[in-house]
Amino acid sequence: MANNETILVTGGCGFIGCNFVRMMINKHPEVEIVNFDALTYAGNLDNLTDVMDSSQYHFVRGDIQDAALVSKVIADYEISGIINFAAESHVDRSITGPKVFIDTNVSGTLNLLQQANEHGIKRYLQVSTDEVYGSLGATGAFTEESPLCPNSPYSASKTAADHFVRAYHHTFGLDTIVTRCSNNYGPYQFPEKLIPLMFNNARIDKPLPVYGDGANVRDWIYVNDHCEAIWAAFTKGTPGEVYNFGGASERNNLEVVKAILSYFNKPDSLIKFVKDRLGHDQRYAIDATKALTTLDWKPSVTFEEGLKMTLDWYSTNQKWIDNVTSGEYKSYYKKMYESEG
Ligand code: NAD
Ligand code: TYD
DSSP: OOTTEEEEEETTTSHHHHHHHHHHHHHOTTEEEEEEEOOOTTOOGGGGTTTTTOTTEEEEEOOTTOHHHHHHHHHHTTOOEEEEOOSOOOHHHHHHOOHHHIIIIIIIHHHHHHHHHHTTOSEEEEEEEGGGGOOOOSSOOBOTTSOOOOOSHHHHHHHHHHHHHHHHHHHHOOOEEEEEEOEEESTTOOTTSHHHHHHHHHHTTOOEEEETTSOOEEEEEEHHHHHHHHHHHHHHOOTTEEEEEOOSOEEEHHHHHHHHHHHTTOOGGGEEEEOOOTTOOOBOOBOOHHHHHHSOOOOOSOHHHHHHHHHHHHHHTHHHHHHHTSSHHHHHHIIIIITTO
């Protein structure tokens, strides 16, 4: 990346996006960032209060489906690269309301690709997910060559977006990169996802709702390690390629929930097994050999180190969690977890 380039980061007020923007402001003063975010329930301006006054940082509120606004922002700020984090990201919400997942994840991505192509953007990076590969049995790991077999409406929409990225590279020669990462955890994650939800419940002795038997396995990665991987792929990746990232930390859900309870010195009796998620993927695991060998990147923390950092952050930022759980979250939680009794 040359000096004084300006990158459009979409979804920079969400969980991974805000950690990425913070990393860029603190570690890469040569790059300007325009954060373009619709501020949905998952987007929060407070996630970036510590960097919002930086001259390197600009914020525009907007929807990635808005062709005229995206075009204007690219022109006004002389954008040279795009990193697309913006998405509807929660599997459970995609089961109860899939339409918005098509709107943002598919139509929004298509609009960004179209604008990138029209404006001669030098590089477009799509932040995708390992969930596009579907579910694994007890052994094996996803490589970049694994077939795409999405099982949830969320992963189906992310897969459709990945196909459009591929098509824009193939058809128009757009310089694209797709990154597929495993489950992230860390500061600023909205408490609809497993780790912050369980933290928030354990803290106030509310039951911890584990889906099914709790044996589903995820490959956990600390969010900063994912952000470093995205920047490595953006700056060192080969056009048209896909890169998998993972934390090499497979844990089943029960192990994760018990680790959170033990952080608080609280009993496992707080665990409540609830009705399983429809179509629940059994296991995700990542083979990150390609990123490890070609991007000069590797995860920096173990799951135990990252989890401790994360739970300490939530403990000292109780106000953040109180703010984001004060509004819509209450009715979401009631609908998802209290309706089954
Ligand atoms: P998030 O839900 O926390 O944040 C999404 C952000 O996108 C929010 O700030 C929201 O306001 C914004 N947004 C939503 N719709 C928009 C629209 N139409 N226009 C503009 N902005 C919009 O999500 P996250 O967990 O930070 O995930 C970021 C990206 O990483 C997503 O593309 C997701 O698929 C991918 N990903 C997430 C994980 C994970 O574990 N969280 C793992 C792999 C990949
Ligand atoms: P989640 O954080 O929603 O991520 P994803 O579904 O994208 O992997 O869920 C992680 C795992 O935790 C998944 O197997 C579902 C499970 N889970 C629960 O058991 N209870 C919960 O309340 C939530 C939100 C998730």
